[in-house]
Amino acid sequence: MLEGEDRARFEAIVLPHLDAAFNLARWLLRNRTDAEDVTQDAVVRAFRAFGTYRSGNARAWLLQIVRNTCFTWLRQNRMAAEFMEFDETTMPQESENPETLALAGSDREQLTRALEELPESFREILVLRELEGCSYKEIAEITSRPIGTVMSGLARARDQLRNALLNPAPKEVRRAV
């Protein structure tokens, strides 16, 4: 059982990362309501496991629990069908220069949709890097992947995101005659 002092430590060390926890859950689950429930579960789990936390990166420690709770939840809710590991065949083509200009105007809605369309493994590292500002080392710790995989995954995730932004309807590509 956690004593009062541990509880205070938990509130001081782990709970400041509640925004990070919620943000990750929101993007993994693509839904604020589910994210609230799952974050709550994850924090309870973290609290129970707090005896095993000694020191180190509290944010990475909590996010690892959040991520695992999210994936368990997704599995249970049979929504993980789209989950795939980094796959060479899903790599899009490089974008050309004029298209990068168009990207500058991408608004929040477009980006949200594009990000939500990405496979979870890509979405996860993009959210951790671009929104949460995690270092490669932290992402590797949170996602239990080698740093090299994080690096190459991030490169591909960015390619895919750009591709999704440039081709909002991926199945119908129109070309100038």
Add this chain to the structure above:
Amino acid sequence: MPCEQTENQLHGYLDGELDPVSAASFEKHLETCPDCKQTLAAEEALHQSIQKANLYERAPDSLRKSLLGNPQQLPAVRSFPAPRAFAWQWLAAAAVFLLATLVGWQLLQKPRGVSEAQLMAASLVDAHLRSLQPGHLTDVESTDQHTVKPWFDGRIDFAPPVHDFANDGFPLLGGRLDVAGGKTVAALVYARRKHIVNVFVEKSQSEDYLNGAGESQGYHWLAWQQNGFSFCAVSDVASPDLAQLQQLFLAQ
């Protein structure tokens, strides 16, 4: 297409993850490789649009409130249906919750095991995050130290040292008043490449002042004491950049 062998390096460079030697060699490579240069520009544009879109979603207050009192009071696993509760169980639960909230509140007021300095660092990182919200960065916007310095006169009970380090890669953007750890502090705003650095300045007071460096929520901070002031630089730039800024201040 970027060159195969530099693609990972390019992202590492973009994310500030390369060591100085690799970063320098990559910059050298950039000079002679238009493909990599173009890819880097495209990646920077994507990064900018993500940042501009403000996609970060903060935890709702309801979640924060339910967790701050006492996490142990929460239902264990949400997927289990809650057992049917009788009125007296609700009353007992409410009493326990009230007590727990009161105890939790007391503990929150003075969390044991966490020093004032750590709380101050967290508070400064929060202030940095607030400053990044649209329209919150500067109260006085000027690259001229002779405009920024007098602006603080009468607004705060000390005169913070203000310098522009544009020649050294840290142009001054302006200044602002901020509140951290319950105190009013002066914030000097610098740019570092495309990043923002807040340098918080206050009068050194207690012996429990902030010193050293740390990381919180993905932001680095570096604190030092100089001429009776406490300085703390906060940013998402790499720690060596903050150390360089610190040296610039110390050289004044």
